[in-house]
Amino acid sequence: MARIGVFICHCGENISATVDVVKVAEVASKMQGVAFSTEYKYMCSAPGQDKIVQAIKEHKLTGIVVAACSPRMHESTFRKATAEGGINPYLCEMANIREHCSWVHERSEETTEKAIDIVRTLVAKVRRNAPLFPIKVPVTKTALVIGGGIAGIQAALDIANAGHKVIMVEKQPSIGGHMSQLSETFPTLDCSQCILTPRMVEVSQHPNITLHTYAEVESVSGFIGNFEVKIKMKAKSVDHVKCTGCGECWQKCPSKKIPDEFNAGLSNRTAIYTPFPQAVPNKPVIDRANCTWFTKGGKCGICQKVCKAEAIDYTIQDTFIDVKVGAIVTATGFDLKHTDFFPEYGYGEFKDVIDGMQFERLASASGPTAGVIRRPSDGKVPEKIVFIACAGSRDKAKGIEYCSKICCMYTAKHAMLYKHKNHDGKAYVFYMDIRAAGKGYDEFVRRAIEDDHVEYIRGRVSKVYEHNGKLIVKGVDTLLNSTPVDIEADMVVLATAIVANKDAESVAQKMHISYDKHHFFAEAHPKLKPVETNTAGIMLAGACQSAKDIPESVSQASASASKAIALFSNNEMSREPSVAAVNNTNCTGCLLCQDVCPYLAIEKEEIKDRAGNVLRYAAKVNSGLCQGCGTCVAMCRNKSIDLQGFSNEQMLGEVMSLLNKPF
């Protein structure tokens, strides 16, 4: 005989303002199997939880229904309280009368009726709940870090320094990411390479870190603590064990006209190349799409001839390795919109309209102009330079409603760097408003305006066009009664929007993590789980989640690392038991369930007699692999397989209770 306790939460006024909670509690007390019913202002608070503990003891309850918010919010809270009261935590269920009822309806009798119906279904379910026990699974204490930018580097070093193994996968020939391309960093103007390259070296030399560059994650299966990852090692065409990194090959390579990604297209590189002199590993790869040997069927071969270490091998193929990891940190970074995205600024056709990353390379001592800011068209030092903030960002018409967050700061930095190198030059910044909320950030922007005399104009630029060798920037000064401003500039720098990587969607699908409409990866909860994803064991770090600057990326990376380290602090972990289970006395062994299981969690089991003779076969669920999707349950012809916690009987009980039919 069930003795169920029902607890109605007011959620402050979130529920009680629209639902008559006293009435719900009163009606609930008369439902079949209910032995106790009450309401309280905040069920999730300590006194609220205590009510559950006490009621279980006083009323000898066998099941609990908490009518409050979504189970995603507080199911674990109330299950813990239920366990404290002395009964199996899985005998507790939540009736969602907030998101599903009070938040979406006006106060009325019907709203209260709906809340009562919701409670009734859950009471009917709990009457059929069975005690369940968490599944124990072992933890593989190795982390996979995808992406070798500053976020990935930080996460990898943190995890490795805590004594755990790390595998880092980077798709480029070198780690370092976008940060390695930057000139100087705000708000301190310290050189990006000077602070980054030591950390890159640390990654390559750390005994706990295995680094795979020029590699990509091919597939991810398994689950928290037990992921199986296939990594594609792209053919480098160079044996990095033999290679000494002497550089003879790329100096002699005749294909010299390939746009250099590291210099944002402002210079050219060879087909066999290391991306930059401080690359880690500092050994080349052959870009096969642009190498004469590969595009013209075996012609050339110069690099092989000049290599004294005999490291060049054109026959190397892509290979795949399988690794087992317990946690994954996704730090795959971002991309920038390029100038060709902006029709009003010339569709990328004007050479001296450049994006922020190109300016970084022009200002960088390691860049194509050795740090002298020269315009790309004729190499002249610009006398007048215009920076346009929010190029694409916060622009609904361009499909990018969000703020790219870092542009206000780097634009101030760019203008400052220009002024420091060209004291007589004029720098203008067109902006919508200045978002400089970090530590020391606003002071930095004020420095640009007040000390370096950068002219900030509040307004948008409607058009840039070429005229007599100048770029005419047509803007408006909205602080001066919307006066049109025309500036004859020598160079224009667009602070273009930060966007997700082109392959972000396919990466997310491989990882089974969610992403937003802009293809940025989605965190599990915007406030309370900002570094976790909806897939347990997979964490996010850096700009793959949203636009971030270096300090923020590093903080998030360390947070992700701490989640991985916490997971690795136990030898085994427990999983929710909502998985499928087979009644093998009824199972006929048809194994239709095996065919439909997307997680390959169903095996064939031999049913033997005492003498060990195989009598017949039945299905068996590997509870480590099962994700509880229920597809097998729908497939089973004679109801021999059921989902624990969501059994057919429980579901039908809920439905029948809504129809007020006995079941």
Added chain:
Amino acid sequence: MKIGYYPGCSLEGTSKEYSDSLFAVAEKCGITLETINDWNCCGASAAHTLNHDLAIALPARSIALAEKQGLTEIVIPCAACYSRLSQSQLEMNSHFVTKSKIESYLEMSFSGTIKLLSVIEFLEKYIFPEVDKHVVNKLNQKTACYYGCLLVRPKEISSIKRSEDPIEMEEVMKIAGAIPVKWAFKTECCGAGFSVSKTDFVAKLSGKILENAAENGAESIIVACPMCHMNLDMRRPNIKEQIKKDINIPVLFITQALGLSMGISADKLGLNKHFVPTDTAVKCVIKKEA
């Protein structure tokens, strides 16, 4: 083939030559344009700044009349009319409440299924397939295609793909054997409706457009909007005063330029109706090599 036609006030008045040349080109390609009976003002510039319902209802009436007449496609050569009719149809089709209110004002039903064509869409859809047969001449000169503001926006309505730097008119002009120039002021504002109330202002804006076209070597300017045409063509004395320069580049409607390439006479195309003489453009026309 029969296509519906909404003239609007300009094409029956100040831009008679736009209408004449459109009809001439259509006729050449075997297309009959059927005017909507009892059509009314689209409400341009005035209505939508005064009364939202009126701004929707005026064009909706003409569209409803066209539906009644059994038309399935209408060409609306005036860019302002095209913008108003499209905007009205868009709102009628997307807001049920607005639709029933306007229908009750009009005492007519509105199905919203008619395809509204700008002059560019009309040329692309009905004239392009015929051009090989009919284009006999080359308009052998450099032209600046000027779109103005209304043809290119808003993007929910406009068929133009690159709204800030469109290329559709250039495609038409290439077919007509002209050499479209690259220039920066394709979509700049000509001053439009301020032509009467703030002529100096319009002269300044239109002057900049002419200047940029001239600097980029244009020998003629091609337009698809009566308002743009009027400001660029009729306001030359005021423009001269503003920019202190005498610019004599003629301004042709896109249908006039296309008509010349089809061997239609300058008079029939209304090329004698302009303020700035168009003979420099007419003289450039040469026979197309076979």
